[in-house]
Amino acid sequence: MENLNQSKSLNSTTHPLGMQLCMIVQADVLALFFRLLSQGFAVTVQPGCSIRDLLCLQLGIREEYLDERIQTIFLNGNAVDDVDSTIVENDAILALSGAMPGLAGATLRKGGILATMRNSISHKNDMASTPHTGKTVIIKFFNLVTKDLGPSFIQQGVWLRAKQLHDFVASNLEILERGCKSAKLDGQDIKVNQILGIDFGDNLVNLKLKTESKS
Amino acid sequence: MDKILRINMGADGGPEAKVDSLGDYAGFGGRGLTSAIVAKEVPPTCHPLSEDNKLVIAPGLLSGSTAAMSGRISVGCKSPLTGGIKEANAGGQPSQMLGRLGYAAIVLEGKPKENNLYKVFINKDGVDIKEDNNLCMLGNYDLVDKMKAEYGEKIACISIGQAGEMKLAGASIAFTDMELRPTRHAGRGGVGAVMGSKGVKVIVVDDAGMKARSPADPDKFREANKEFVAGLKKHPVSGEGLPTYGTNVLTNVINEAGAYPTKNFQLGQFDGCEKISGETQAETENTRGGEGSATHGCHRGCIIRCSGTFYDKDGNYVTKQVEYETVWAHGGNCGIDDLDAIAQIDRLDDDYGLDTIEMGATIAVAMEAGLAEFGDAQAAINMVKEVGKGSHLGRILGSGAAVTGKVLGVARVPVVKGQAMPAYDPRGIQGIGVTYATSTMGADHTAGYAVSSNIMGVGGKTDPLSPEGQVELSRNLQIATAAVDATGMCLFIAFPLLDQPETFQALIDLINAFSGANLTADDVTELGKSILKKEREFNLQAGLTAQHDRLPDYFQKEQLPPHNITFKVTNEELDQVHNF
Ligand code: SF4
Numbered sequence: 006m007e008n009l010n011q012s013k014s015l016n017s018t019t020h021p022l023g024m025q026l027c028m029i030v031q032a033d034v035l036a037l038f039f040r041l042l043s044q045g046f047a048v049t050v051q052p053g054c055s056i057r058d059l060l061c062l063q064l065g066i067r068e069e070y071l072d073e074r075i076q077t078i079f080l081n082g083n084a085v086d087d088v089d090s091t092i093v094e095n096d097a098i099l100a101l102s103g104a105m106p107g108l109a110g111a112t113l114r115k116g117g118i119l120a121t122m123r124n125s126i127s128h129k130n131d132m133a134s135t136p137h138t139g140k141t142v143i144i145k146f147f148n149l150v151t152k153d154l155g156p157s158f159i160q161q162g163v164w165l166r167a168k169q170l171h172d173f174v175a176s177n178l179e180i181l182e183r184g185c186k187s188a189k190l191d192g193q194d195i196k197v198n199q200i201l202g203i204d205f206g207d208n209l210v211n212l213k214l215k216t217e218s219k220s
Numbered sequence: 221m222d223k224i225l226r227i228n229m230g231a232d233g234g235p236e237a238k239v240d241s242l243g244d245y246a247g248f249g250g251r252g253l254t255s256a257i258v259a260k261e262v263p264p265t266c267h268p269l270s271e272d273n274k275l276v277i278a279p280g281l282l283s284g285s286t287a288a289m290s291g292r293i294s295v296g297c298k299s300p301l302t303g304g305i306k307e308a309n310a311g312g313q314p315s316q317m318l319g320r321l322g323y324a325a326i327v328l329e330g331k332p333k334e335n336n337l338y339k340v341f342i343n344k345d346g347v348d349i350k351e352d353n354n355l356c357m358l359g360n361y362d363l364v365d366k367m368k369a370e371y372g373e374k375i376a377c378i379s380i381g382q383a384g385e386m387k388l389a390g391a392s393i394a395f396t397d398m399e400l401r402p403t404r405h406a407g408r409g410g411v412g413a414v415m416g417s418k419g420v421k422v423i424v425v426d427d428a429g430m431k432a433r434s435p436a437d438p439d440k441f442r443e444a445n446k447e448f449v450a451g452l453k454k455h456p457v458s459g460e461g462l463p464t465y466g467t468n469v470l471t472n473v474i475n476e477a478g479a480y481p482t483k484n485f486q487l488g489q490f491d492g493c494e495k496i497s498g499e500t501q502a503e504t505e506n507t508r509g510g511e512g513s514a515t516h517g518c519h520r521g522c523i524i525r526c527s528g529t530f531y532d533k534d535g536n537y538v539t540k541q542v543e544y545e546t547v548w549a550h551g552g553n554c555g556i557d558d559l560d561a562i563a564q565i566d567r568l569d570d571d572y573g574l575d576t577i578e579m580g581a582t583i584a585v586a587m588e589a590g591l592a593e594f595g596d597a598q599a600a601i602n603m604v605k606e607v608g609k610g611s612h613l614g615r616i617l618g619s620g621a622a623v624t625g626k627v628l629g630v631a632r633v634p635v636v637k638g639q640a641m642p643a644y645d646p647r648g649i650q651g652i653g654v655t656y657a658t659s660t661m662g663a664d665h666t667a668g669y670a671v672s673s674n675i676m677g678v679g680g681k682t683d684p685l686s687p688e689g690q691v692e693l694s695r696n697l698q699i700a701t702a703a704v705d706a707t708g709m710c711l712f713i714a715f716p717l718l719d720q721p722e723t724f725q726a727l728i729d730l731i732n733a734f735s736g737a738n739l740t741a742d743d744v745t746e747l748g749k750s751i752l753k754k755e756r757e758f759n760l761q762a763g764l765t766a767q768h769d770r771l772p773d774y775f776q777k778e779q780l781p782p783h784n785i786t787f788k789v790t791n792e793e794l795d796q797v798h799n800f
Contacts, residue, residue, distance in 0.1 A: 036507075040499070043472055043494055079477060100476045103461050104456050106469070107467070108655070108665060109479070109652060113473060123479075123651065147476075147499065148465055148499060
């Protein structure tokens with residue numbers, strides 16, 4: 006995938022955050038899973054780095070991709086203008102989007118000439134940082150970013166909240182039963198509907214997809 | 221395109237059509253022309269539904285030519301909703317057809333002496349106006365079917381549904397799309413009620429036998445059009461984001477910003493947003509398939525194609541791809557997270573001829589009043605059906621959020637000059653709040669659009685981080701928007717213009733090669749300024765003063781979660797917007 010540096014490992018699948026669910030799905034249902042990426046997935050990071058370092062050094066996204074395609078960024082709901090000086094703390098929520106249409110879209114864009122129009126929700130570096138209670142950052146992918154980066158991330162595995170996974174499976178059960186060829190939970194075969202019966206507690210679940218074209 | 225069709229609906233012996241030359245209005249198109257005619261010919265203090273008001277329908281300067289994106293159409297009048305001047309615009313096929321027939325505008329004047337309903341047919345041979353009371357209280361879909369049966373499939377229609385006939389202040393005017401469906405609406409400000417007051421149910425346009433308008437300099441025109449199209453295609457917003465996801469791509473982003481008005485502007489984020497986002501909508505449409513599902517134009521010649529077609533899970537056509545503002549108005553603003561229900565409501569709005577933003581805002585106010593629970597999609601559908609039936613409740617709801625708030629005793633009513641706010645909370649994006657407050661149109665998100673102020677030569681001279689900077693930006697954007705509206709170009713060309721100076725230049729070259737004029741960026745800015753000044757002057761004379769350039773005071777008092785912010789721009793600062 007040309008938007009990622011292939012040498013970077015996106016997530017360690019041996020991470021002790023929780024169980025691993027591997028699914029082989031038909032290519033035509035892959036896009037359904039992108040909804041999970043816009044709700045947010047967890048990544049483990051070194052605390053206190055810049056957005057650029059987090060995305061490019063730690064997650065392997067190419068710098069040109071960040072500079073050219075990721076045009077709208079929110080850190081904890083605040084629009085970001087400078088990816089080099091903005092520091093991402095543990096437990097932060099970082100949302101990534103392409104350029105957006107309309108006056109609102111132009112206003113929210115990073116470093117845009119209309120940035121002043123949303124001063125009240127701009128990220129400021131003196132903002133109180135989130136307490137260091139965890140070792141993860143939640144990343145959200147929207148629109149073109151999902152389309153560009155989603156397939157690679159989800160094929161390498163993303164950490165999801167158990168409830169998020171459960172709700173997703175419950176509301177899309179019919180499509181998943183049709184589109185999922187096989188699934189394994191920590192190496193054991195499992196049927197899609199059985200996922201609903203598993204108590205993952207408060208843990209995260211690592212979801213990894215492989216696609217298979219329709220036969 | 222050098223003539224104006226004037227139809228006097230109140231003439232002795234029945235409606236009378238005459239064709240005027242453009243005269244003093246030469247060089248104007250779209251909003252430039254509608255506002256010029258309304259400002260000059262309509263008494264500002266007249267009742268909007270009286271014989272003195274005029275309804276002006278004007279294609280853009282380049283409509284009817286082969287210029288890309290040139291098929292938007294403007295509708296102007298004195299608004300029954302705001303009491304001020306109004307321009308509402310739409311896509312659809314009629315703009316190009318009227319342009320090819322040579323009409324710069326249709327002006328409906330006067331009022332029928334009897335309570336009759338008329339249809340107007342326009343083709344290359346002239347104009348035919350017939351009384352047809354059989355069309356009474358038809359929805360737009362049935363009406364267009366009747367017109368197809370009568371005039372054939374190669375027509376375009378401009379029509380009103382039941383709401384326009386009842387002269388409700390939330391009524392829209394429908395313009396048929398490429399599939400001859402009444403899906404494109406000049407929605408805002410109650411323009412449909414003014415058409416209803418003129419007794420015109422439908423204008424049928426047939427351009428058979430007419431050719432595209434020819435440019436003054438065909439070679440330069442072709443070259444400029446090519447450059448303009450290339451600019452639109454290479455930009456990520458117009459070339460990729462909008463065609464892939466439509467305007468609803470904004471849902472996730474505005475929600476993330478905490479500026480997504482939720483449950484009648486009580487919250488800035490909606491829990492169910494992901495279920496109604498543009499990403500989910502596009503994926504749903506792609507999965508369900510069908511002709512023109514996720515990427516489609518609202519008129520021929522659209523290169524961006526931000527629209528689409530919404531089919532239900534069984535593959536039956538429901539409506540066009542629902543736009544961001546509608547998904548918000550009937551979705552998050554009412555606590556509803558069901559795309560199928562939202563599409564159904566959109567279909568009802570289009571059929572009855574109602575502004576979706578106004579109706580969504582109104583239903584949310586009614587929900588706050590306790591008429592239904594937030595999130596109850598069936599109750600929302602039932603409320604819109606009341607409007608179609610013309611019940612007492614329906615007539616109140618169809619009159620918009622301000623009237624409904626008064627009748628139901630709700631204090632939190634998000635309107636400016638009587639018109640409901642669109643899908644951006646002004647506390648989250650304060651610059652938009654400045655535009656809502658000071659626009660000549662009432663709360664309007666398209667009034668100050670994203671055409672680069674620096675490229676258009678009206679860039680901020682003050683520090684953009686100061687409050688005055690926000691005011692200056694809003695002013696400059698309003699000027700630039702008025703100018704783009706006059707061309708008849710879709711406002712979504714704004715992003716490529718913002719980022720790519722060569723695309724902006726291509727647009728100016730296109731206008732010049734077409735008209736033989738020699739416009740510069742400064743002239744375009746002056747055009748925008750002159751439109752705004754005329755509109756402002758009309759409003760002042762109609763009684764809308766600086767005191768009306770205000771947001772409802774709860775925006776200054778109630779903090780909006782999750783950022784817990786209020787609207788901070790002062791009244792003194794707002795008053796500076798129109799100082800130019
Ligand atoms: S970009 Fe969208 S709104 Fe604009 S003309 Fe095309 S389809 Fe219509």
